[in-house]
Amino acid sequence: YLGRVRPGGFSLVNSSLVEDVPVVDRVEIIQIPMNDVAMELGEARLVNMVAAGAYLEKTGVASLESLEQALRDILPERNHRLIPLNVEAMQRGAEHVRRAAAS
Numbered sequence: 001y002l003g004r005v006r007p008g009g010f011s012l013v014n015s016s017l018v019e020d021v022p023v024v025d026r027v028e029i030i031q032i033p034m035n036d037v038a039m040e041l042g043e044a045r046l047v048n049m050v051a052a053g054a055y056l057e058k059t060g061v062a063s064l065e066s067l068e069q070a071l072r073d074i075l076p077e078r079n080h081r082l083i084p085l086n087v088e089a090m091q092r093g094a095e096h097v098r099r100a101a102a103s
Contacts, residue, residue, distance in 0.1 A: 002021075002022060002024045002027060002029075003024070005024065005027045007025070007026035007027065008026055008027075009027055009028070010027065010028040010029070010030060010058060011024075011027060011028070011029055011030070012030050012032060012051055012054050012055060012058075013029055013030065013031045013032070014032065014033070014034040014035060014047070014051070015031040015032060015033045015034075016033045016034055016035030016036045017034075017035060018031075030054065030058065030096070030097060030100050031100075032050065032051075032054055032093060032096040032097075034047045034050045034051055034093070035047055037050045037089065037092045037093070037096075038050055038089065040092075041085060041088060041089055041092070042085075043085060046085065046086065046089040049086045049089035049090050049093070050089045050090070050092055050093040050096075051093060052067065052090055052093065053089065053090030053091060053092065053093030053094040054093035054094060054096060054097045055093075056090065056094065057093070057094035057097040057098060058097050064087070064090055064091065064094065067090065068083065068086075068087050068090075071083050071086060071087075
């Protein structure tokens with residue numbers, strides 16, 4: 001899909017799964033080992049939350065706090081115990097974006 005990213009855009013790449021990422025002119029590639037991060041947290045299903053945190057950090061379309069509140073609003077009470085782990089996954093994804101920007 002990299003060829004479909006507009007110039008000046010970016011692509012989040014799960015470097016746990018994709019080893020050889022082609023260079024695309026005028027497209028920022030942000031490689032994050034999303035599966036590895038999720039497994040460090042003890043739950044493979046957190047991959048999407050790692051990606052969500054990275055996307056939020058890169059775009060600023062919403063805050064991490066607003067997504068946390070959305071989880072509280074939408075998840076049944078019995079699943080609220082999972083929210084802290086989801087927030088940690090999002091924070092880890094955001095950290096990777098900040099580190100990529102600093103380097």
